[in-house]
Amino acid sequence: MLIRKPNAIPSSEITPRVAYERFMARRKFLRTAMGAAAVAGASAFGADRIADILAPRTHAHADTKLKTVPSPLTTTGEQLTSLEDVTHYNNFYEFGIDKSDPAKNAGGLPTRPWSVKVSGKVKSEKTFDIDSLLKLRPLEDRVYRHRCVEAWSMVIPWVGYSLSELIKQCDPLPSAKYVQFVSYYDRHVEKWSGQDATIFWPYSEGLRMDEAMHPLTLLAFGLYGEVLPNQNGAPVRIVVPWKYGYKSAKSIVEIRFVEKQPPTTWNDQAPSAYGFYSNVNPDVDTVPWSQKSERRVGLPFWQQRRTTLMFNGYGDQVASLYKGMDLRKYY
Amino acid sequence: MPRKYILLLKVVTWIGCLSPLMVLVYEAVTNTLGPDPTANITFSTGYNTLLFLILSLAITPVRSLSPRLSWLIHFRRLLGLFAFFYGTLHFFTWVALYTGFDINAMTSDILKRRYITAGMFAWLCLVPLAATSTTWSIRKLGGKRWRALHKLAYVAAIAGVVHFWWQVKPGVMSPLRLTIVLAVLLLARPILSMLRRNKGQVA
Numbered sequence: 001m002l003i004r005k006p007n008a009i010p011s012s013e014i015t016p017r018v019a020y021e022r023f024m025a026r027r028k029f030l031r032t033a034m035g036a037a038a039v040a041g042a043s044a045f046g047a048d049r050i051a052d053i054l055a056p057r058t059h060a061h062a063d064t065k066l067k068t069v070p071s072p073l074t075t076t077g078e079q080l081t082s083l084e085d086v087t088h089y090n091n092f093y094e095f096g097i098d099k100s101d102p103a104k105n106a107g108g109l110p111t112r113p114w115s116v117k118v119s120g121k122v123k124s125e126k127t128f129d130i131d132s133l134l135k136l137r138p139l140e141d142r143v144y145r146h147r148c149v150e151a152w153s154m155v156i157p158w159v160g161y162s163l164s165e166l167i168k169q170c171d172p173l174p175s176a177k178y179v180q181f182v183s184y185y186d187r188h189v190e191k192w193s194g195q196d197a198t199i200f201w202p203y204s205e206g207l208r209m210d211e212a213m214h215p216l217t218l219l220a221f222g223l224y225g226e227v228l229p230n231q232n233g234a235p236v237r238i239v240v241p242w243k244y245g246y247k248s249a250k251s252i253v254e255i256r257f258v259e260k261q262p263p264t265t266w267n268d269q270a271p272s273a274y275g276f277y278s279n280v281n282p283d284v285d286t287v288p289w290s291q292k293s294e295r296r297v298g299l300p301f302w303q304q305r306r307t308t309l310m311f312n313g314y315g316d317q318v319a320s321l322y323k324g325m326d327l328r329k330y331y
Numbered sequence: 332m333p334r335k336y337i338l339l340l341k342v343v344t345w346i347g348c349l350s351p352l353m354v355l356v357y358e359a360v361t362n363t364l365g366p367d368p369t370a371n372i373t374f375s376t377g378y379n380t381l382l383f384l385i386l387s388l389a390i391t392p393v394r395s396l397s398p399r400l401s402w403l404i405h406f407r408r409l410l411g412l413f414a415f416f417y418g419t420l421h422f423f424t425w426v427a428l429y430t431g432f433d434i435n436a437m438t439s440d441i442l443k444r445r446y447i448t449a450g451m452f453a454w455l456c457l458v459p460l461a462a463t464s465t466t467w468s469i470r471k472l473g474g475k476r477w478r479a480l481h482k483l484a485y486v487a488a489i490a491g492v493v494h495f496w497w498q499v500k501p502g503v504m505s506p507l508r509l510t511i512v513l514a515v516l517l518l519a520r521p522i523l524s525m526l527r528r529n530k531g532q533v534a
């Protein structure tokens with residue numbers, strides 16, 4: 001398992017940001033130029049992919065260690081997905097639709113200063129600075145299975161605390177039945193979007209109040225013991241381990257307490273395929289894919305396939321939330 | 332174009348057509364198939380099927396632009412057969428890595444999932460084309476019937492592009508480029524023949 005210790009690097013060894021940005025800009029230009037030449041020459045013959053293989057991996061984030069405590073809510077008995085795969089196989093469409101795009105493009109996400117606005121049905125609206133959020137509760141190490149609707153899965157060691165801890169500080173009114181999460185969006189920063197996908201930004205997700213209050217629902221600040229890399233939704237995101245990955249909104253700028261079920265991005269995009277609940281459910285297909293089984297990321301292709309578990313294996317903890325509900329209807 | 336250039340170009344085309352497979356083999360051997368190897372193999376074989384199929388369909392309209400391009404015909408069968416080759420690899424990827432060789436899983440996939448129905452249909456269209464790709468078959472069938480049969484390549488390409496659209500998430504535009512190229516090729520035939528007819532009338 002790879003855990004880098006950034007403290008061991010003397011500050012003199014760290015590339016100044018300006019130099020780094022220049023380097024990245026030059027790299028980007030070279031890549032683009034090379035890419036253009038490759039496309040012009042022989043994209044038909046996979047030259048793009050050869051260039052991809054030859055190009056070294058980029059880490060579009062600065063590593064910073066977080067102080068953490070163990071958690072009883074951690075998932076045991078699973079082999080962790082490597083840091084490399086967790087940080088280079090991302091769906092973060094604001095930064096491009098290819099799963100390798102966010103790692104390349106999310107470098108410009110301005111994660112400091114950062115604040116999260118709390119609005120809607122609360123006693124009084126307030127704004128939390130990222131530093132105060134980090135200090136609100138002890139940060140826990142929590143390993144969760146992560147299941148994407150595209151039928152691949154990972155096991156990720158997140159860092160954070162239960163979202164309920166923050167919600168308690170927000171004083172929601174009794175009329176607050178749902179919680180909506182709004183992600184960062186700036187078309188100047190996330191300029192890659194819109195080229196390959198027609199989606200209305202900013203990204204919006206939501207949970208029913210009892211789902212949001214469930215101890216498993218995590219407000220995450222890091223993974224692998226370090227602050228979240230930009231491509232994983234820095235500096236703060238939601239993680240709901242029993243739902244498909246798109247329910248776990250990244251780079252949160254606003255939390256709204258609302259009376260009615262809030263609009264959610266993928267549900268707006270295709271209501272028949274993506275429901276509001278989106279609980280992992282092997283018995284309900286999500287058009288176009290079957291959800292009966294999944295591919296575990298990071299394994300050889302002949303070992304990837306595995307059976308998908310109801311509620312992604314968290315049924316013991318969360319099934320009671322949906323008692324009496326027809327999960328085929330409320331998918 | 333002299334024979335030896337054609338021969339040289341054929342070697343280059345073979346290498347080009349085999350390179351997507353070589354990349355996959357290289358990645359498999361060096362354990363660099365990426366985070367999701369199954370998805371990588373599936374996408375690469377599927378994408379290259381469509382690419383080579385569309386390239387093979389481009390030969391005829393491009394040839395008709397100038398008599399000096401008539402030598403391109405030597406490459407049409409090669410590209411078409413490579414499309415079938417990658418389509419078959421794509422098909423077996425699904426059989427092995429998605430259904431686990433389970434006949435029930437295969438049938439339910441084909442019946443329930445429209446993108447698999449379309450993909451299966453596209454591949455089945457290519458089978459008779461590959462089977463009748465020999466010069467012997469052309470002679471046996473007669474040029475007219477053979478050409479009529481091989482119009483199926485267009486049907487396969489359309490079904491293939493539909494298959495591509497039906498399996499990406501709604502809103503994702505990645506199949507757009509291939510779709511535009513195919514649309515241009517489909518329009519090229521009637522437009523080119525219309526132009527030729529007009530020219531004939533003027534003369």
